[in-house]
Amino acid sequence: MEQRERPGDGPGRTTCIAVVVLVAASGAVEAISFTALGHVFAGVMTSNLALLGMAIGRGRGTGVASAVLALAGFGAGAGLVAWVTHGRAEVATHWPPRVMFCLIGEAVLLAVGAGFWAASGGAPGAVARDALQCGAAMAMGGQAATMVAAGRAAAPTTYLTGTLATYIVHGVGRSRPDGWVPARLGALIVGAAAAMALRRVAPAWAGALPFVLVSAATLIAARAVFRHRAAGGRQA
Template sequence: MADETETGAAPRGQRPRRPRDAGGVAAAVALTVATGAMDAISFLALGGVFTSVMTANLSLLGMSTASPDPARARDSAVAMAGYTAGTLLSGWIVRGPRPARRARCALTVELLALGGLWAVWAAAGGHPAGGRQLGLLAVAAFAMGGQSGLVRAVGPPGFSTTYLTGTLTGLLVDVARSGTVRRLSALLVVSLVVGAAAGGLLVARAARAAPALPAGLVALVLLGSLTSLARDARGRLWPHPP
């Protein structure tokens, strides 16, 4: 089974193609791991809903009306409201000139949200309940919505670090049609699973520190974005598709 081509020899007289930007790939992987961890934390400890997969929350909302399950409906609605607010704010931040600087601002907002979540979470001993639980769910969804809006706005078409159904579908279709594997797509899918596993383990064994994982990863991406290693030849922060 062949891998996708990421480098190649250029015809004589032309500049050779650059390999995929390692810094951009690392940032995408880190953000995807953070997404998986945050989804695991929200599902296991913040009401049994997701903070980045709004399709699933819409399904949960529909099922809650058929059950009926008022608590599930409420939690799904809170998550969707937080996600919507984060996406709108991030999209507003990154519009206009100097996209790299604006992307860093959007990452900063996400980091502040996750940092505040961690502080309140730790104050609750890693087991928030009642209104505090709902508030943290909204903040977590706000952070993931912000990340989704940011990547959608400044990344290549179809690229995501939060909702990966399309990524998985494209990966499988490429395998079926041509026997090729898009390594970045496969890496992001695996990263989501790894992040979810790590988030779940933290909730089970070190609950107070669980949100430190997504917050720390976003902080690393923000710090990395300040260096030239995080940008490609055109100054973009994200890897572009093959």
Template sequence: MPTLRSSPDPAGRDTVDDPRGHAALLLLSAASGAADAFVFICVGQVFAGVMTGNLVLLGASAAGAGEEGVALRVVTALVSYGCGVAWGAVTGERVWRRLPVMLTIEVVLLAAGAVLWGLDLITSDADRLGLLALLGLAMGIQGRIRATPTNYFTGTLTSLVGRLAVGSWRRGDGWVAGRLAAVVAGAAVTALAVRDWPATGALAAAALAAAALLVEAAQRRR
């Protein structure tokens, strides 16, 4: 039996030296952008993973601004994301080989959301709240998969621009910039899918997370 060591850290390390590890982070970042774009466009002007934006929307709603019902959607996103983070933290404490387990659960959740949307089973506001909860849970889990952020990027952007401003570009900053670009690319792919093939709107996030799982599995076998 393997010995499990209790640790508050996410499932993966901050430093990922293998290019496959960086590729997995890029794919997860793109999946985050795809999930947030889908939720914002199709579910209702909130985010699945960007909790800072949701908190701003909640404050605006409390002041009487924003569209009707946004407060309930924001609270749903916040609670589901928090549950995902909590589950990821507990898994990180208790489960052996926790990274593939957590990533597999994320893929299952995102795929379930894609199937529900693709089969046109989301037909009411209550259904949309359920879909939002599903994707928010997935993004919360992703937030605990690695210590390197793949679904919140304000700090990443701030650190990168700050280093560029003082001329202290570091080894690996190209990958950091790549993660920022991946978020944009994931969101763009999803927006195009929603526009041209609406039933596939939630598919990109699931496919990108599944690709990250395959990359992680290949890296571990290696």
């Protein structure tokens, strides 16, 4: 039976599913970013900092530029979301309106990127690659900050190293570990695999996958919001 989202509860099943879908979107963005947009990641800044250091050490200006673009885009996206949300929301059951607004903004940004990707037939030129890389990183920075702003009703969706470590440490000896963690880890793999499969069979459409997934996650999360409001109206 589906878990209800009631005041005082943790995130319900619907909200958890939305998080999983956002992780799949992150996997799709990372696959496209690394393989087609300069061999850097859009949302994993730890790796990009290491890649930046390696590029500097090897004297490769192209690698430096790609890493800096990704870092700048991520920072811009996260900073913009921090300004819109004004910090953390203390809602445990669903995502507040400002969080939903930021997800819609991310979907719009990804839609614009998908349009440019399709126009290039899935093979953007150097200038377009730089713009798409920065845009993808901005989307991932915004998504990461949005999940921080969502507080207890969310979980990391763009970087899962800490999630995996926490699951292993806290899961050892527990009879009922959090089943949503393997779901999120699997979603990252599925999203990346789906993006690569689309690049192979329909390259012009691969850029649309992140937009579709973020839009789906937003709609799923909106269902939890409407449910919460309906429950509040009945209680009133």
